[in-house]
Amino acid sequence: MKKIILIGSGNVAYHLGHxxxxxxxxxxxxxxxxxxxxxVLAKKLNAGFETDINKIKQADFAIVGxxxxxxxTVSNQIKNMPFAHTSGSVCLKNGGVFYPIQTLxxxxxxxxxxxxxxxxxxxxxxxxxxxxLARSISNHxxxxxxxxxxxxxxxxxFACNFSNNMYAIAQDLLKKSDLDFEILKPLxxxxxxxxxxxxxxxxxxxxxxxxxxxxxxxHIDLLEDxxxxxxxxxxxxxxxx
Amino acid sequence: MKKIILIGSGNVAYHLGHxxxxxxxxxxxxxxxxxxxxxVLAKKLNAGFETDINKIKQADFAIVGxxxxxxxTVSNQIKNMPFAHTSGSVCLKNGGVFYPIQTLxxxxxxxxxxxxxxxxxxxxxxxxxxxxLARSISNHxxxxxxxxxxxxxxxxxFACNFSNNMYAIAQDLLKKSDLDFEILKPLxxxxxxxxxxxxxxxxxxxxxxxxxxxxxxxHIDLLEDxxxxxxxxxxxxxxxx
Numbered sequence: 001m002k003k004i005i006l007i008g009s010g011n012v013a014y015h016l017g018h019x020x021x022x023x024x025x026x027x028x029x030x031x032x033x034x035x036x037x038x039x040v041l042a043k044k045l046n047a048g049f050e051t052d053i054n055k056i057k058q059a060d061f062a063i064v065g066x067x068x069x070x071x072x073t074v075s076n077q078i079k080n081m082p083f084a085h086t087s088g089s090v091c092l093k094n095g096g097v098f099y100p101i102q103t104l105x106x107x108x109x110x111x112x113x114x115x116x117x118x119x120x121x122x123x124x125x126x127x128x129x130x131x132x133l134a135r136s137i138s139n140h141x142x143x144x145x146x147x148x149x150x151x152x153x154x155x156x157x158f159a160c161n162f163s164n165n166m167y168a169i170a171q172d173l174l175k176k177s178d179l180d181f182e183i184l185k186p187l188x189x190x191x192x193x194x195x196x197x198x199x200x201x202x203x204x205x206x207x208x209x210x211x212x213x214x215x216x217x218x219h220i221d222l223l224e225d226x227x228x229x230x231x232x233x234x235x236x237x238x239x240x241x
Numbered sequence: 242m243k244k245i246i247l248i249g250s251g252n253v254a255y256h257l258g259h260x261x262x263x264x265x266x267x268x269x270x271x272x273x274x275x276x277x278x279x280x281v282l283a284k285k286l287n288a289g290f291e292t293d294i295n296k297i298k299q300a301d302f303a304i305v306g307x308x309x310x311x312x313x314t315v316s317n318q319i320k321n322m323p324f325a326h327t328s329g330s331v332c333l334k335n336g337g338v339f340y341p342i343q344t345l346x347x348x349x350x351x352x353x354x355x356x357x358x359x360x361x362x363x364x365x366x367x368x369x370x371x372x373x374l375a376r377s378i379s380n381h382x383x384x385x386x387x388x389x390x391x392x393x394x395x396x397x398x399f400a401c402n403f404s405n406n407m408y409a410i411a412q413d414l415l416k417k418s419d420l421d422f423e424i425l426k427p428l429x430x431x432x433x434x435x436x437x438x439x440x441x442x443x444x445x446x447x448x449x450x451x452x453x454x455x456x457x458x459x460h461i462d463l464l465e466d467x468x469x470x471x472x473x474x475x476x477x478x479x480x481x482x
């Protein structure tokens with residue numbers, strides 16, 4: 001059992017906090033700029049809450065689950081214990097990395113046991129502590145170096161954030177023509193399902209792959225937004241490479 | 242029970258042919274430029290095969306499941322019966338449309354009962370025939386007009402073909418850094434799973450959404466390909482709109 005300070009009260013802090021508690025770790029304190037969020041999360045985790053990081057309590061270590069751009073400022077203020085941030089892309093200056101490779105939303109329950117985690121730290125003892133912490137909540141833990149982690153995060157942005165944006169663009173297009181997004185849901189599910197067993201390249205279908213040039217031009221004409229026209233062309237070119 | 246000529250021997254013809262046979266329709270003939278593919282599919286469907294469309298037999302109607310760019314040439318040669326093509330984007334000049342909104346691959350089994358179909362035809366009797374044909378193999382059949390169908394197909398390209406391309410880019414990035422694509426599979430599954438119950442916009446996560454500008458710039462630096470750099474910027478801009 002570890003005593004943990006949780007910094008941040010967003011999606012990542014929310015899921016990690018619950019997973020830590022569920023396997024018997026103690027969240028000593030939730031620290032967040034947002035008093036409301038800190039209070040709500042702390043109550044659920046049976047922890048104290050604080051908005052001022054200078055009032056940080058003592059614990060075994062801190063997990064810093066805040067926006068990438070805030071990690072450096074926040075972690076520079078932690079003097080009394082080791083800490084790890086949860087970002088896939090921020091440099092490992094001191095402290096460690098505790099990065100869940102998953103898209104986390106507060107209102108969507110998720111079994112962290114199946115979520116891959118990347119851990120690393122310059123101090124090997126602390127890296128081992130982070131490894132055991134990750135193994136206590138997940139069955140899939142990787143110790144990978146900083147360069148690989150950054151590529152992994154970049155790849156995750158394409159696979160998750162950018163594919164979700166493709167869904168959002170599709171939904172927008174349907175909405176403008178009074179069509180229900182439900183009609184595309186089996187297609188989205190199957191597209192993701194196929195790559196469980198097959199490589200995405202071998203599963204590529206559609207006008208770009210078939211080089212149906214007239215259809216491609218018709219689609220670009222149908223798009224009203226100049227940014228979307230450019231996007232359509234770029235992705236089509238990438239598929240045809 | 243209908244007597245059907247199947248034109249084409251690719252992914253769509255393959256799945257439709259099997260579904261028609263399974264519910265008791267008769268495939269009279271499979272016609273395809275590729276003799277090997279026509280032969281293989283015809284054998285499975287207990288049908289004759291032919292490579293020359295001028296040797297088309299008589300049946301109730303023909304289903305034209307060929308590349309978009311070939312539909313017009315092929316269907317101009319069908320004089321002896323009504324026909325419908327399976328494309329989401331090709332204009333309805335004569336004949337009808339029998340469009341499955343799903344990504345189909347020969348080597349991946351799929352329950353067509355759950356696949357939405359769009360049917361339409363200028364001749365209302367034939368449209369009703371196509372509606373009943375679709376209902377014989379699917380629980381979700383829509384009669385929508387040509388303009389809506391074209392938008393639906395465009396949206397399907399974003400939701401399916403383009404999101405699959407995002408997976409392919411991710412896999413390429415990992416491969417170059419000796420990382421296993423398996424590590425991203427739970428993330429891809431969850432990203433698609435989330436939008437079953439929630440709107441994609443509300444589920445958007447990642448550096449673009451959080452406006453982690455340093456991370457965004459780092460990612461663009463990491464990408465070596467100029468096309469991918471442009472793609473990353475365009476999608477990031479679209480998310481931030």
